[in-house]
Amino acid sequence: MKNLFIDANDGHKIPIYIKEAPNEKAILQLVHDSIDNSSRYFDIQEELASHGITTVNSDTRGHNKSVNNPDELLYFGEHNGWNNCTDDIHVINEYMKTISDKPRFVLGMGIGSMLVRTFLFKYGEDIDGAILIGSLPYVGNLKMQYLEKIVNFNLGKYGSHYRSEKLYNRVLKHLNKRFKDTSGYSYISSDLQEQDNFRKNPLNLGVPTISLYRDILNGVRLIQNDTSVHYVPDELRILFMAGSDDAFCGSISKQKSLVSFYASKGKNASLAIFDKARHDILHDYSRQEAIKTILEFIEGTNAFCPIDK
Template sequence: MVFITDTYKTKDEETIFYYKWEVKKMPLKGIVQISHGVGEHAGRYHSIAKLLQEKGYEVYANDHRVHGKSAENKNDLGFYDGDNYFDDAINDMRQLTEIIKNEHPNKKIILFGHSMGSLLSRDYVTKYGDDLEALILSGTASFMKGLGTFGLYSAKVISKFKGRERSNQLLKSVFFSEFNKKFKPNRTKVDWISRDENEVDLFEADPYRIEDFSLSVFLDILKGSKKINEKSTFKKTPKALPIFIFSGDKDPVGEMGEGVKRVAENYKKAGIKDLTLKLYEGGRHEMLNEVNKEEVQQDVINWLEKRTKV
């Protein structure tokens, strides 16, 4: 077995499940903490985590609350009744960081975030960036002026009348169906994540895949997305923190590359000294599960090895 699992209790008594890919019998190059996307779970990052482990990087990844094995049972997947999902998820990430720091007191952390996890990570670095050695963002997004504004307004109105607890078909349709429309004729509901049909089928069959979310999750992620894409948030990012942003140029979350470019440009304007942007031609939302995933994984390793010291 190449990984172990454990749990920790949050300050509000939630149980968070996490994975750890340990490094043994070789010098430790660094620690990578992974923050996964909405509707998925940390176990989907086994391939990149195992590769990082083999290269000398120890990897930790938690299932965000109401995701994966952090949900008490599968009926709880996607169901959130707290006050602010975005803030709670960041606080949970921070507790995992504290576990890492206790186990590796002399090592800084490389934070890797995908999709929603990239949004959480971008906020995280404005608060705890001094604990980090580097930031890697996969499938990140700017705030979509059309879809994002409509979604935020709709979520606020609907939550006032129907509450925050359960899902709303309109918002599910607006976002995920809208993403998938870019790739008609559709074979599945999630063609937008990858051109690799095997990876798409694996995700569709994943027992921890979430389709039904509390309205509050949508609302809080949209509010968080708007906040992190403001100039003031970019300016709070440590200027010396190396950042690697990668995405597919056919990722609808990143507005077919244009939103990702805006994020990179805003980081440059904020004074980030070491910024790398790579858009993969034809790639969709999950570049780590794309037809050229080996190339993408190697690019991540190469970028990291230039910025970490044993």
């Protein structure tokens, strides 16, 4: 695994991790979730390399080696954080052109998939396909206004670096309530060992800054905008993937509605659901099926059934 830093548009240093495939067929960029880190996907990079897929993983701003001091943890920046993170994906993708002439794909996980959805309407013409794992379904306007009101109140009162345990429990930890196992990270995976691995990884710990919520809500507004989705290239292949028991994604019907939204705008979107898997289908009992699905999508050997418009 190669580890190096490349320059973002604003001078930020982006840490990237490259696993080269000996018989390369394609190159895939990975964008991790929030409350997550790049190291959790090193095993996936190794496995994909054995199938001829070179991967480029990275630390999103506010995570792991992208952080110079503790105040920057789970913090996209004072201004324009969401767009900066999206542009970082583009910078990495441009770098990928210098190391490979093979077809280029991007895979985003959770919040990472939402960043990729933003990337698609800004830079989608640059890639051959996108894989979106555990992506947030449509959020209603009333709920958005309610969440924005809470976030803006805390921003005004405490500042952008404020960290609210109460809000963290409300937004994330409540996802565990539907599951009988009570590790505190039950929403991640139905595999108890993977839950334990997640809990013991210090890079997964910490309460997000209030500004991170602001940036994510700004991102949700962007990706739900009809005009934004219009600029996603119609011919670009997009595969949504989700566990049937993903508390972050909601019900299977909500995932179908999300993909139907893209299809209704003329986009080439399809959906793969993994039975009984939770939020991280790559670290659940669905792992091998999910990797097989990713390989089939990249190789174009499975047409996938599109959702009806």
